[in-house]
Amino acid sequence: MDVAVEQRTQLVRLGVRTTSPDLSLAVVERALQLVSEFNQDQRQSQSAQERRFLGSRLGDAKQELREAEDSVARFLEQNRDFRNSPPLLFQYERLQREMTLRQTLYATLSQNFEQSRIEEVRDTPVLTVVESPQLPVRPDSRHLFFKLLLALVGGALVGVVGAFATDALLRQAPEEAAGLADFQRLWGEFRREVWRPWRLLGIGRA
Structure with missing residues (x-):
């Protein structure tokens, strides 16, 4: 306090x-x-x-x-x-x-x-509350490091899973490989978002 x-x-x-x-x-x-x-x-x-x-x-x-x-x-x-x-x-x-x-x-x-x-x-209030208690708009910066670390570790795990998924698609029949390009494009966008943890946490980057 x-x-x-x-x-x-x-x-x-x-x-x-x-x-x-x-x-x-x-x-x-x-x-x-x-x-x-x-x-x-x-x-x-x-x-x-x-x-x-x-x-x-x-x-x-x-x-x-x-x-x-x-x-x-x-x-x-x-x-x-x-x-x-x-x-x-x-x-x-x-x-x-x-x-x-x-x-x-x-x-x-x-x-x-x-x-x-x-x-x-007399039972009138003796304290005047100028600003009512409210929750902070942004999270406590003391816990920000741990949240960023968790996001980075999660991003690394997602990258490993993506590599295995791509390899599995390459082993499929040629007619099924047509969707590989779309998968790789969507996967690349997802990875870029994962490696920007400040966006996932709702934090603006200076």
Whole structure:
């Protein structure tokens, strides 16, 4: 199994070589499935941890916001004419800023908490397959030498058989020897194809 990462595009290329093309394709498809399931499980597990943390922090933030609001309410009840007093006005603005900060924090935590709940149950694919696995157009070059050798040996055996067949035809009666010329012509064409093994293997010659 070969895995390569393109630095420029951040794409991951996966290749598998086995004794069977169909097996290689099945291995790649299964590997993509397992990686996708692992990433999805990891994402859902991380979202669950975030949800638990945010849920706990959200409760604290809600309590802190309530305390800040109560502080502002008590101040207003006790100081109805605070705007004519600079110290009281300063104290009010400080309490107001604290309440605004607690409101913002609570709103942010609440939004993140709801988002983590959604991510925890989301089952959309986390991997995007740019190019689906497919079988190679040409055979593996590592096995090409053995195929060529097999074709050459087969061609030699065909040549020997052809020689014996020609000799047998020459021994036939004169009236049967008329077909010898056609046999030799067809046999010669067949031998030329045999000694070009790249054609038999479907390989173009440069």
